Amino acid sequence: MSEHAIDSRELTRRFGDFTAVNAITFHVEQGEVFGFLGANGAGKTTAMRMLIGLLVPTSGSATVAGFDISSQAEQVRRRIGYMSQRFSLYEDLTVQENITLYGGIYGVSNRDIVTRTGEILTRIGLQDAGKELVREIPLGWKQQLAFCVALLHRPGIVFLDEPTGGVDPITRRRFWELIYEAAAEGTSVLVTTHYLDEAEYCNRISIMVDGAIAAMGTPAEVRSRHGAATLDEVFLRLTRPGAAA
Amino acid sequence: MRTVWFLVRKEFLQILRDHTTMVQIFMIPVVQLLVLANAATFDLKRTRLLVVDEDRTTVSAGLVQRLEGGRQFRVVREDASANEVEKALLEREVTAVIHIPRRFEEDLVQHRHATVQLVLNAEEGAATGIVQSNANAILAAYAAELNLTLPTVRNASGVTHPAPLDLRTQRRFNPTRNYKHYMVPALMVALTTIIGLLLTAQNITREYEIGTLEQLNVTPMTKIQFIAAKLIPFWIISLVIFTIGLVIGRLVFGIPMRGSLVLVYLAAIVYLIVVLGLGLWISTITRTQQQAMFVAFFVILIFLLMGGLFTPVESMPDWAQLVAQANPVKHFVFVMRAVLVKGAGLDTVGRPILGLAIGGFAILTLAVHRYRKTTA
Amino acid sequence: MKAFLGFVRKETLHLLRDRQTLAILLLLPPLQVLIFGFAVRTDVRKIPIVLVDPAPDVATLELRDRLAASERFRLLAVAPSTQVLDAQFRSGSIRQALVLPRDVERRLGRGDSLPIQLLTDGSDPNTGGIMQGYATAVVQRWYTDAVPSGNGLRIDASSRLRYNPTLESSHLFVPGLVAFVLTIMSAMMTAISITREKETGTMEMLLVSPIRPSAIVAGKVTPYVVLAFVSVLLVLIAARTVFQVPQRGSLALLLGECGLYILTALALGIVISTQAPTQRTAMIFALAGLMMPTMLLSGFIFPLDSLPVWLRAISNVVPARWFLLIVRGIMIKGAGLATLWQETLILVGMTAFFLIVGSRKLAIRLG
Numbered sequence: 001m002s003e004h005a006i007d008s009r010e011l012t013r014r015f016g017d018f019t020a021v022n023a024i025t026f027h028v029e030q031g032e033v034f035g036f037l038g039a040n041g042a043g044k045t046t047a048m049r050m051l052i053g054l055l056v057p058t059s060g061s062a063t064v065a066g067f068d069i070s071s072q073a074e075q076v077r078r079r080i081g082y083m084s085q086r087f088s089l090y091e092d093l094t095v096q097e098n099i100t101l102y103g104g105i106y107g108v109s110n111r112d113i114v115t116r117t118g119e120i121l122t123r124i125g126l127q128d129a130g131k132e133l134v135r136e137i138p139l140g141w142k143q144q145l146a147f148c149v150a151l152l153h154r155p156g157i158v159f160l161d162e163p164t165g166g167v168d169p170i171t172r173r174r175f176w177e178l179i180y181e182a183a184a185e186g187t188s189v190l191v192t193t194h195y196l197d198e199a200e201y202c203n204r205i206s207i208m209v210d211g212a213i214a215a216m217g218t219p220a221e222v223r224s225r226h227g228a229a230t231l232d233e234v235f236l237r238l239t240r241p242g243a244a245a
Numbered sequence: 246m247r248t249v250w251f252l253v254r255k256e257f258l259q260i261l262r263d264h265t266t267m268v269q270i271f272m273i274p275v276v277q278l279l280v281l282a283n284a285a286t287f288d289l290k291r292t293r294l295l296v297v298d299e300d301r302t303t304v305s306a307g308l309v310q311r312l313e314g315g316r317q318f319r320v321v322r323e324d325a326s327a328n329e330v331e332k333a334l335l336e337r338e339v340t341a342v343i344h345i346p347r348r349f350e351e352d353l354v355q356h357r358h359a360t361v362q363l364v365l366n367a368e369e370g371a372a373t374g375i376v377q378s379n380a381n382a383i384l385a386a387y388a389a390e391l392n393l394t395l396p397t398v399r400n401a402s403g404v405t406h407p408a409p410l411d412l413r414t415q416r417r418f419n420p421t422r423n424y425k426h427y428m429v430p431a432l433m434v435a436l437t438t439i440i441g442l443l444l445t446a447q448n449i450t451r452e453y454e455i456g457t458l459e460q461l462n463v464t465p466m467t468k469i470q471f472i473a474a475k476l477i478p479f480w481i482i483s484l485v486i487f488t489i490g491l492v493i494g495r496l497v498f499g500i501p502m503r504g505s506l507v508l509v510y511l512a513a514i515v516y517l518i519v520v521l522g523l524g525l526w527i528s529t530i531t532r533t534q535q536q537a538m539f540v541a542f543f544v545i546l547i548f549l550l551m552g553g554l555f556t557p558v559e560s561m562p563d564w565a566q567l568v569a570q571a572n573p574v575k576h577f578v579f580v581m582r583a584v585l586v587k588g589a590g591l592d593t594v595g596r597p598i599l600g601l602a603i604g605g606f607a608i609l610t611l612a613v614h615r616y617r618k619t620t621a
Numbered sequence: 622m623k624a625f626l627g628f629v630r631k632e633t634l635h636l637l638r639d640r641q642t643l644a645i646l647l648l649l650p651p652l653q654v655l656i657f658g659f660a661v662r663t664d665v666r667k668i669p670i671v672l673v674d675p676a677p678d679v680a681t682l683e684l685r686d687r688l689a690a691s692e693r694f695r696l697l698a699v700a701p702s703t704q705v706l707d708a709q710f711r712s713g714s715i716r717q718a719l720v721l722p723r724d725v726e727r728r729l730g731r732g733d734s735l736p737i738q739l740l741t742d743g744s745d746p747n748t749g750g751i752m753q754g755y756a757t758a759v760v761q762r763w764y765t766d767a768v769p770s771g772n773g774l775r776i777d778a779s780s781r782l783r784y785n786p787t788l789e790s791s792h793l794f795v796p797g798l799v800a801f802v803l804t805i806m807s808a809m810m811t812a813i814s815i816t817r818e819k820e821t822g823t824m825e826m827l828l829v830s831p832i833r834p835s836a837i838v839a840g841k842v843t844p845y846v847v848l849a850f851v852s853v854l855l856v857l858i859a860a861r862t863v864f865q866v867p868q869r870g871s872l873a874l875l876l877g878e879c880g881l882y883i884l885t886a887l888a889l890g891i892v893i894s895t896q897a898p899t900q901r902t903a904m905i906f907a908l909a910g911l912m913m914p915t916m917l918l919s920g921f922i923f924p925l926d927s928l929p930v931w932l933r934a935i936s937n938v939v940p941a942r943w944f945l946l947i948v949r950g951i952m953i954k955g956a957g958l959a960t961l962w963q964e965t966l967i968l969v970g971m972t973a974f975f976l977i978v979g980s981r982k983l984a985i986r987l988g
Binding site for chain 2: 641642645646649652653656657659660661662663664665666667668669711712713716734735736737738739740741742743744745746747748749750751753754755757758760761774775776777778779780781782783784785786788790793805806809810813814817897898899900901902904905906908909910912913914916917918920922923924926927928929932935936946949950953954956960
């Protein structure tokens, strides 16, 4: 059994002739915030979908929470939380009903569902909105709510796929505070983003280009290794070789 | 079990909250049952008739009178040239034309035999046959009447009367000939089937399109739990619709309930599993709601048109009868009609119910198997 | 105009790219016509019948032969008594039974009354009526031929069945299927494609563009008009080559009327889409709302003449009812516009009505 929250070895996914993810090897420590950076179509989401058991890898292997993603998918699912790119709570259910639903599916006891619902609503400042339809609340809150629902069953690892897309800067700040709170409680976080400023918040990052990992390390390490002042520069150099040199 | 309960609750909350859909799925069956129960019949009343009487005698006038006297025909026009007859048929002014020839009475008196010409607009197939036999019945009755009353040449010369044919017809099971007793069960089944199949066929596809399905797929919920949770709410809703239909059938149309209601519900419960399971299976094989709907439309048409609801299965070609054997609608409608109208018991309907149960189990297995939490 | 054409192009590309849906839309109607044209027959054939003949003689053997020879009947058995009839009727293994008395031959010769009982499964009154008519005809014919010379008085009818002398089911059913399938498919296609844009929010984007809302809808619908028309052509080819449905009237007129009806159905779809907030409600409207009324109130299966007066009045608002008259009129009866102008005008009126209601609703939504 691996010590790491996530351990990926040569994980590969092809769609026909197209290689979306090309033999990526990396690991995520317990309680670490690990950022997956890359342009649209670089393979971030595909990689994540393999790790959470939505997509079967073409080759390579990985363990999540110590369980093999191919042969022990059900054990993996019990131990992870996931927040997808597309908003995926039910718009036609109330805030409370959504929380109860996912609590129920993950086997959280009724008493815990009640107390955790209270906690979540207080934490994101939606105390009075429990009975409102999710459709009615602003996007920023929806995203925070989706994050809290992903953490409802206290998973060891949470996967966030571009969680802050289309959200205003203040809410983004607030969102990252929530991520840190979770990490502080020992949850490992794997987050994909194409906001480079967000990458600075991560403990470690990997930059994906054309399905492969082009750089990996702490943000400072990555910057210094490429002799760049900002991650922006690193990113431009990697994605458009020659352009920024 | 607890997981299923939470998922079922969610489906219920969602559908109950969608007021438009709720109104639709209850109003459409009720209204259509009330209205359409009056439609599904070949019982032709007052067929529009054109009479061309060239004989103009008391005997020919008597025939016209008999034709008008029953409720089957209505003489809308008399006397017309050949061209006018043609035009009246083409423009559907009349459905039938009876042509009484010049020597009609004379023939009957002289030879005890005469022929009239009947021209029918055969545009409507089976209905034409009925108009034809209606007309023949009236002719035969009139002939029998004349047989006794009309003084004829040969009769006068002392020919004995032949043995009168005493044909007594009797309809079993539905002596009042109330076609509604036959059609209302079929309509109930048709409407419940359409609603149930549509709701389930678009359900999973919808979640796939919206993106919520992905969220469910990363949870530890099993495939069986998922399909069960999708089935149960629509099963209950369909049973409610079915019950409303049964109540309307009893109260408004007075359909008899000769057999056991328990049997009817046993069959309904099993049948709905087949239909909804099929809907869910469609939902797992299609990518968009649009596709799901067209597949569902196709399936519904096969169910309804090849299930013996409106046209007899016996008339179908052999291959289609074979297909009809696999049609759950056929078996369920058979059970409904047999139990309600004929008062049949388990000995008659046990086999079709068992068949439906096997079908339901098979289709659910298929749906569970086909549903993928993971993309290969 | 240029913007409009560009929009039509976009919609066409959209449709062409989705191969799976395209194949379904194009091939489903001809497939349905093929299957149901063969499978569904409104006439009654091979009626399972039992002859109860307690004392067979020459006369009853003749009746037996006639039943066995008839296409309409399947003589299952000749039984000596009525004992098992009840169970057979109940299980549905027989639909009719003819019960003869003893001494048929002697009664005929002596001029005694000849009581014959004809039992018919009346649980389906429709086919029940037809079956009873068939059996009565066979018995009467047999009787007339069987009685010795000096027959009773007879009035025969020589029947001429105009337009469809063989009463071929498919000739009637195929035009009906054309009307039916075209209604549902076209209305559903438009209703779904427009509500889908509403649901995904792309409709809002289009509505803020400089293109007029009615042009947007027209642009969405145009590719479907073409598609539905191609589908109709396939259906007509199938009708002609596979079912030999006659084409007595003008082909140009038939195609023109089909084009008109496609517009009617699509316009109906637009109205549905303005009423329905989601794809789900649009589908229930288009399928559950239209299917049974179109099937039962158009004359597709059951003759309109059998409807009670109030229901016949309601059936006037069913567009397929008028289209069916037109298609049967042109194909089977060889009617021209001189005969069918009223029906055509009604369809034109309905189309205009749907389009006006549809575009007004759209405008309200905008304002």
